[in-house]
Amino acid sequence: MQTRWEVIIVGGGAAGLWAAGTAAARGKRVLVLEKNNKAGVKILMSGGTRCNITHNCDSRKIAEAFGKNGRVLLSVLSRLSPQDVVRQMELEGVATKIEETGKIFPASDRAIDVRDAVVRRLAREGASLVTGAAVQFVRPLPVENTGFEVAVQIQGQPQTILTCDSVVITTGGLSYSGCGTNGDGYPWAREMGHTITALRPALTPLVSSEAWVHELSGITLDDAEVSARIMGDDGKQAKIERSSSRGGLLWTHFGCSGPTAMNVSRCFSDRDPKSPASLSVDLLPDVSREACEQWLLDAAKDSNRTIANVLSQRIPKRIASTLLAVLGSNNDIHTSELSKKLRNGLVERLKALNVPIHGTRGYPKAEVTAGGVSLNEVNFQDMQSRKMPGLFFAGEILDLDGPIGGFNFQAAWSTGHTAGLYA
């Protein structure tokens, strides 16, 4: 293998593979080094092996989904929008489909088609991809502005030192470390002058130690609205960005999962473990408190029915039994016995069921890492470091984490594309 390259990309995931195709299309001599024996391992496992490629919305909505940090994405999205990603996939022969939720998947439901498309593109444009190649360090060459040296251990070979004009670090975050993502890029970035903001797991399931929560294991709600409630030092509820989410909620043997619980998990990763924390669940987000109360009052007119039976018209039976049990009642009680106190208690729990949360399942089950290379140290016009010319970042290594729905891949494709345009 030649030792001098124009561009070396460290990490053959979504961001790195896209960056390589773009840089090679400009005529650059590009090498991608990937630690795993195959490229794009996270693409392959994503979306339950279906790969939720992006989201059916405009660029502004993508940026907004990342909260206040997301503003920086507007410039990279103007160069590669969700529609551009779909177009590129289709050019590579991967037809796509939009699901009701707005998520975009390959029509084949096969993540491997997406991974193969990005690898095919980079190969066609003339970039080289070496797998089984673990990079050990990246640092500037001793003479200023002459490029970088990249030490790599390729399976079965002694360590090799490669050099390049520009280096793109796309090593991802810390989640699912078995996929090769164990945070290798952070110390290199630090040594080259960058700040790494607090790292924590995001898009990870929530843990509750409450027995009644575990008893609901297996129940799925298609439409719930959840809000993270975390108490600050002053005893008041802390104001946290992106603390609510609406959609599916899954009850599990350890707590709560599904898109809504995972979307707000970043709030629980952030918290001081001593602060009380809970998830407030609106079981009937389309029904106001007043309408909910009226529904129960109307139901009380039919004394032949049990309250459990009435509740189970709108919520799963097991949740109805749990609500009654929590309120010191039971499944046999009839609507004629529905006291004001019980009615108020039910309305309160239907609209704001309090689920104590004791932690998260952490990095091993996190889809992304929150925190990373500080955004104001990277110029998003070209994804180049403001600290060191020739050094570029893209993808999850940056301090950006979006919700479930294809947003994180879109950020990886778009930042990777811009890095590829300028590296």
Ligand SMILES: Cc1cc2nc3c(=O)[nH]c(=O)nc-3n(C[C@H](O)[C@H](O)[C@H](O)COP(=O)(O)OP(=O)(O)OC[C@H]3O[C@@H](n4cnc5c(N)ncnc54)[C@H](O)[C@@H]3O)c2cc1C
């Ligand atoms: C289970 C799961 C499901 C997901 N599903 C979706 C989904 O459907 N839609 C969505 O938008 N997002 C999804 N995500 C998130 C998405 O996978 C990430 O946002 C995306 O992969 C980030 O891309 P990246 O290129 O920055 O990092 P990665 O894809 O993680 O790639 C980083 C690469 O760098 C390599 N690497 C690391 N260190 C070194 C080193 N020292 N030397 C060489 N190579 C190295 C790693 O092996 C890895 O291949 C999912 C994540 C998980 C874990």
